Amino acid sequence: MKTREKIIAAAIELFNEQGTKAATTNHIAAAAGISPGNLYYHFRNKEDIIRAIFEQMDAYGLEQYQLIVNEVRPGTVESMERTFRMIQEYNWRYRFFKRELTALIMGDPLLRELFQRTHRNLLLLVRQSNEFAVSMGVLKPMSENEMALFSEEFWLLALFWLNYLEVGGEEVNDETLQRGIDLLRNTIKPRLTDEALIELAKRARGPASPG
């Protein structure tokens, strides 16, 4: 592992545990097993580290999304649930970032630009995915406006479910994650077509046979 990567890995861990304020560059250097001076050879300052982490996040998220697209048929309920679950895992992995998001992007215009670009793209992706689900006969047709609101709701729930658990003092585990999915399902349900509902019921009884 290269020094630069060691720094990033140590920083992610410390930021997640203590927040970006408490985790000083000295702490990060110590955790990475290098000297403070060396850290400054690789990064100009803390913000620079955070930006590097964001770039890693971004790439990781895209990669994970591709995995889903390759594995399950897009536009299905299963694909929506897998996406939701993936986003939670992603948010957990970089949980300091979402926790401190507003503060971070308030203090670093460059980071803000990067983040919001990704944010917009992902909302668009969610929406296209939903539109595809309509065309597949999984979701009932809806107006332009309804589609926009529904997509935004899905995206908001996915973004903040982890935060919601955290601020409520609930542990993040399989059970609470599943509740997020149940909540999502509860929202989607009235919008599913009859065929999709039947398919869903089948899947609930036992893992579906392929095809």
Added chain:
Amino acid sequence: MKTREKIIAAAIELFNEQGTKAATTNHIAAAAGISPGNLYYHFRNKEDIIRAIFEQMDAYGLEQYQLIVNEVRPGTVESMERTFRMIQEYNWRYRFFKRELTALIMGDPLLRELFQRTHRNLLLLVRQSNEFAVSMGVLKPMSENEMALFSEEFWLLALFWLNYLEVGGEEVNDETLQRGIDLLRNTIKPRLTDEALIELAKRARGPASPG
């Protein structure tokens, strides 16, 4: 205005503008028009100030909620929308708090206790309000589980709509606030009884006549 109140007012403003990290006790004292030493006469430290702000928030929120209960009939769609709008106004007034919530309660166990108690109570309030709406024939009856999920969803949307706007780089104004309400409505709609839908349509045409 008493010095203690001046400090709190200045702190809220600076925290909202710059975050709790950038706003040092020295800055707060300067903004309040007093000396740093004097600030420490009234508060033991920064955390102490934040806790005092939280207590003010709590009282303010309860007061605002009472106003709604007194003005509009509980268990109606209008009451839900008013509540949502109130929460947004509240979240905006103390926006630093929600922005940095997880970080703040991670660093101050006492504050965590205070916050989570309120958090739980409010979720309960939302749920009771929804149950009342069912008993009033506004919401369709639903299972225990569905009621829990639906209430949690309402509460999550109310909690995070402002954050959602902020991280997306959207201004907080009447239009974006209204979108939050539209989103909420979109979620509630399939759960409304036929009578409630008729009532809603009436209200949309013109402000309803009383009774």
Added chain:
DNA sequence: GTCTATAAGCGGATAGAC
């Protein structure tokens, strides 16, 4: 690339006069 040493500055917090 990596280290040690250290400068420079800031924020938190207290003492003591008024």
Added chain:
DNA sequence: GTCTATCCGCTTATAGAC
């Protein structure tokens, strides 16, 4: 209650040797 003065400790960041 309020001020001024000040101290301590820590963090960031750099310089210069290896």
